Amino acid sequence: MSLLEIENLQITFGGLDALSNLDFAIEEGEIVSVIGPNGAGKTTFFNAISGMIPPTSGEIIFDGESVLGLDPNQITEMGIARTFQNVRLFPNMTVLENVMVSQHCRTSQLVVGALFQTKAFKKEEKEIRERAEEILSFFGTRLVGYRLDQPAFALSYANRRRLEIARAMATQPRLLLLDEPVAGMNPIETAELTALIGRLRDEWGFTIVIIEHDMKVVRDVSDRVVVLDHGVPIAQGSYDDVSTNPDVIEAYLGRPVEAKR
Amino acid sequence: MMSTSLPSRKLFDQDWKRVSFWGSICALSQVFICLVGLPAELNRRILIESTLSLGYLFIIWVPLVFGYVVSKMVELEGVENPKPGAAELLSGAITGLLGGLGLVVLMLGIDNFDLRDPLLNWNPKLLRLLTFENSIGFGSMIWLLVGVGLGVFGASLHQMTTRIRKMVAYAIFGLFTLAVLEDVIDDLSEGLRLEWLSDMIYAKRGGITVTSTIVIAVVLAALPLLTRGKVKEAVSRYRSSDNPAEQQRNSIVLFALVAVVFLVLPWFLGGIINELLANVGLFLLLALGLNIVVGLAGLLDLGYVAFFAVGGYTTAVFTSPNSPWFSPETHFGISLLVVVVMATLAGLLIGAPVIRMRGDYLAIVTLGFGEIIRLLFLSDWLKPYLGGSQGITNIPGIDLGPWEVRGADPRSVFYMVLAFCVLAIYVSWRLQGSRIGRAWMAIREDESVAEVMGINTVNSKLMAFVVGAVLASFSGAVLAAKVGSVFPKSFEILVSIIILVVVIVGGMGSITGVMVGSLVLIGILGGPRQPGLLQEFQNYKLLIYGALLVFMMLKRPEGLVPTARRTRELHQEEYLQDAWLGDDDSEQQEEAGERL
DSSP, X not given: OOSEEEEEEEEEETTEEEEEEEEEEEOTTOEEEEEOSTTSSHHHHHHHHTTSSOOSEEEEEETTEEOTTOOHHHHHHHTEEEXXXXXXXXXXXXXXXXXXXXXXXXXXXXXXXXHHTOXXXXXXXXXXXXXXXXHHHTTTTTTSGGGGGSBGGGXXXXXXXXXXXXXXXXTOOSEEEEESTTTTOOHHHHHHHHHHHHHHHHHHOOEEEEEOSOHHHHHHHOSEEXXXXXXXEEEEEOHHHHHHOHHHHHHHHOSOGGGGO | OOOOOBOOOOTTOOOHHHHHHHHXXXXXXXXXXXXXXXXXXXXXXXXXXXXXXXXXXXXXXXXXXXXXXXXXXXXXXTSOOBOOOHHHHHHHHHHHHHHXXXXXXXXXHHHHOOOTTTOTTOSHHHHHHHTTTSOHHHHHHHHHHHHHHHHHHHHHGGGSOHHHHHHHHHHHHHXXXXXXXXXXXXXXXXXXXXXXXXXXXXXXTSSBOHHHHHHHHHHHHHHHHHHTTHHHHHHHHHXXXXXXXXXXXXXXHHHHHHHHHHHHGGGGSOHHHHHHXXXXXXHHHHHHHHIIIIIITOOOOSOTHHHHHHHHHHHHHHHOTTOXXXXXXXXXXXXXXXXXXXXXXXXXXXXXXXXXXXXXXXXXXXXXXXXXXXXHHHSSTTHHHHOGGGOBOOOOOEEETTEEEOTTOHHHHHHHHHHHHHHHHHHHHHHHTSHHHHHHHHHHHOHHXXXXXXXXXXXXXXXXXXXXXXXXXXXXXXXXXXXXXXXXXXXXXXXXXXXXXXXXXXXXXXXXXXXXXXXXXXXXXXXXXXXXXXXXXXXXXXXXXXXXXXXXHHHOTTOSSOOHHHHHHHTHHHHHXXXXXXXXXXXXXXXHHHHO
């Protein structure tokens, strides 16, 4: 059985079909890229999975259970985490706090524990902190040391993107949805992050869906590529298959000149 | 450092537009202050014997401040700036002069026209006050001279060396504080058997005597020379200690000191000041609760008074023999347990329907709920149960074995309130650094993202609501026992607003800030129905609250004693610049702090 199965997903905004007839499945341990021109419905696709936009019709099944009608926090608790295309960190919280707060759904201490400083509370706080530091050290030296206590708004653009991934990792997901993780990064940073995405699967065991415009990244990381255009999947398969598919080329570049003849 | 290599401007090389702008503002402010009646009303309160009353102070601060503002030069870093000189003094003088002219026009106006119909204070009393019971010509001369003098003085503040400016500031603010705190110091010296001290400082009929004014001014001015920044050094050493053990020791020492002061002090204070402190405590308790809701979780609750009312009425019903319907006459301790339950229920009942709303919508709906609760207590429908507008009277004090806490003994009330405040501070402090506190912070930052990151926003927000509600209901319970009666009138919307102002002026999210806020606002200006130290302010409290709020929002939006986080949030650019410059120039930052 697939980890995530989507059947006949449709999302309509007014009269516009943002997504229609979308079938999608991903196996445990796969890395799948979703590509397509601007406005193709890629981010809407993520919003539907993470529960931010309720689908008009269709079915989304994660690990054998439907996620339709659940609140975003419940979906996160089931094991789906995401990042945002337009980085949405908690800007005035520190780097460490950003990662600590994201472990909320995996921890349980409430008011009483905090007030009486129970053993369980202290132990949990310690674990939260240690796990946050462990996750942040995944990005090498970029987010550790003095940066731990810096507010997120003080980070560079690339570091904000890294912190977004760290925050998603902290929710301990099984499925990780990365929305344009390398947008705005320079080639060296892009190469570095591409390698990290592979390690996310191999070392941390995440299944990954990634939206990306940088074709080099798509080629390097993905087992499979899905192409969306106007809310409809027009092709899927390996990178080489998709990149030579005439429909895909047409969606990106328009109809060849010879058609006018 | 100022780069002042350019020569100063020529005397008449003025920015006339700027000067006339601030001059007219100065004149308008003075006329406005006169016409709302502040000088006449506050003239009774004498600050310096036979020289200065609070009423006159309210007029003369204007040219001083505007003289200071108009002559302030924009210092550009890395550019040569002209040296401040006589031209700046002149602009200050003109501003003050224009202000004085405003008063002259006002005096002539009062003398020749009668506008008493719309303007209540357009009357001979004000004229007599402005002319010092003399002719208009005399009054005009005085005000013009005073305006020019204070304008120049304000302007000259920029040209003094830091040390002299510090001495002047110490003298002025020290004298002002001494004069304002006259009642407290009188009271305290009586308690400490030091009557001779207050007799020496203060005149019989109020105000500091002229001789002691001069002596105290000299002593205060000498203070910075004597200490030479040693105090500041000690404070910064205390703050920047890296050693956690030392830090802990420092905070324990500080805590013990504060505790001793608060435990011992009431014994040396008389009834009025203790009463005042008890009121401050009641509002501090409310403000600490609201601080959790607004400051930590970011939920703008304008109906906070509802929980205050629930606490008061529950206590009344359970302890008073006069409760019209159900009157178990239990002990305060038992009723307090019921109060907690009722406040939790009220928090959930009000919270559940409104909690899904955000921002402004939440504020409006809570505003409505606050009024609904008050109107329910007032309604005929609940009159057989809660007494309607007559309220519930005859609420007994709190029987604590050997002691009894009751309104007639404000000291005991103060201790009771103090205990609850300590509890509230502990709760806020512990919750801030916990899992739930972080969740609140995330919700405050970005609610949708917080939800996607796995935080159950509805539950977390409800929890903030309930914790705040319980703290407010404690305050209500103590109030009921203190006053001995509860009426719907005591729970007006104004209470919610004043508590919110306390939190904002003090510093949202900052426990120390909220304490300072309630001491300054409630202690000195007074609560919605409770007089403060300056009882004369009673009628102008809301005007001053409003002015203060506007000023704070413009100049110091983070509050009097903000948290580091909030300062950072409101001054992101500065923070980024500092981070970019690195930490090695902390000296410069200190200097900047000094200039503030």
